Amino acid sequence: MNKSKYVMHALIADLARSVSQEICFNLDDSWKGGFIHEHTKLGSAKIRHSAFSCHRYDISKRFEVYNEMKSLRTFLALPISSSPENYFYHLSGKVLTELVHKLRRLRVLSLAGYSLVDLPSSICALKHLRYLNLSYTAITRLPKSLSELFNLQTLNLHGCSELVELPSDIGNLINLHYLDISDTNSLQEMPLQISKLTYLRLLPKFIVGQGNGLGIKELMKLPHLQGQLWIIGLQNVVNVRDAELSGLHEKLGLDELALEWIDNFQVSRNGGE
Template sequence: MTKDEALVAQDGDNDILTKLCSQKFLRLSIETNRSQSGDLDWTSLQAQQSVRTLISTIQIKMKPGDSLVTFSSLRVQYIEAADVAALVESLHQLKHLRYLALLETHISVLPGNIGKMKLLQFLDLRGCTKSVNLPDSIVMLSQLQFLYIPNIHMIPRGFRGLTDIRKLIGFPAHMDGDWCSLDELGPLSQLKNLFLNKLENVSAASFAANARLGEKMHLIELFLWCTSRLGDNGLIKENQGVSEEEQ
């Protein structure tokens, strides 16, 4: 039914470039291995200026200067196992994007102006092991509902304003400082799935109480994770932030 609007390239399809050059598509899904995809580069995709859904699980050749500017109609972008660092700075150009998944990519940061993506609802950074912190403007994504950030260490203050969030995976627990702490989870009353990391940073129950988990009537899944203080020898590691009395 969608043959005139969609291109789905899977294993065994060796004619991707020809199809991309001969027709305009609204949806692209390229899930074939690298040897079969040939010399597919970002320039080949940029000709598809009307595309609304882009799904790719292959290595696409990119060079400095490549951007997302031509994809002004994009609503869904799912890229896996590719070096998309060159594209990160132009992410904010995707004004209509609702769904952004950058899985197992080599990005180390998100653009500071990601807050301009006002319609973004889904952000998935699973497998992006080089990513450390989220930009301050992340708190401006008022329509965000799903956030997967298992490798993020710090979240900026103001996170409490994202009251539409339903699923939050990888929230790093902190008590104070310049970053988001557990008490900013208090107003997030729509949460259904919550995974908390680094709970060893919370030294008192009073801080945890500020998250108001007992008031989240929609919560159906809660995962609590503490980094182990034990080494391979079964002894407590040094410099783990515990007092002699706690040991």
């Protein structure tokens, strides 16, 4: 796939840094020789946004400077590899625990590409969080307390191949607009409360449950879906009327629909339009 690229002139880059230096902080620029420059520490209280490149092994010492950034709004990890799914970065568990404890004003938290297996239950302390990116991590389950992030608008779990379940109380995330669970092949079912996320615009995958599991007609309660939708487990639809009640024909924002059902544990048909 061809993507547009551009190179910023060095003078423009320097100007951008000069204008934003009081509120923006690049850890890569400031971390020299294993320590943070003193002028960075003195101005840390004013910093609102920060980004950094992931290291193969990131230890807590590298992030000590964030202890004083009480007003930080953005904490953005940038994987170096262009294919993060093929290259995990390791983050000390102590780092995340301390971040949650001290950076209570975060709006944006991205840990994409780190080999995280779980999140601390204290993640619920980030009451102002709007955007959480855990794509291409090794996360298996999300803590139940995640459902207390009532202001969360985007939850990115793309490429989390080890993810086996979503929080049962996910319906509490009433402001969630984007839930990316594409390329989560270990996820075999979805919580019933998905249908409570009535503001959802992005839900690339919907898994129809068995028996009392999530029914296809619950899609009727998600009228704002856009883009792509892949419906898996159509063999679990017992009543044809339920499929009609899903209201797929009314979701005008969808531009791609894929259907999949399994017969004798083998995929017998996979169609899209």
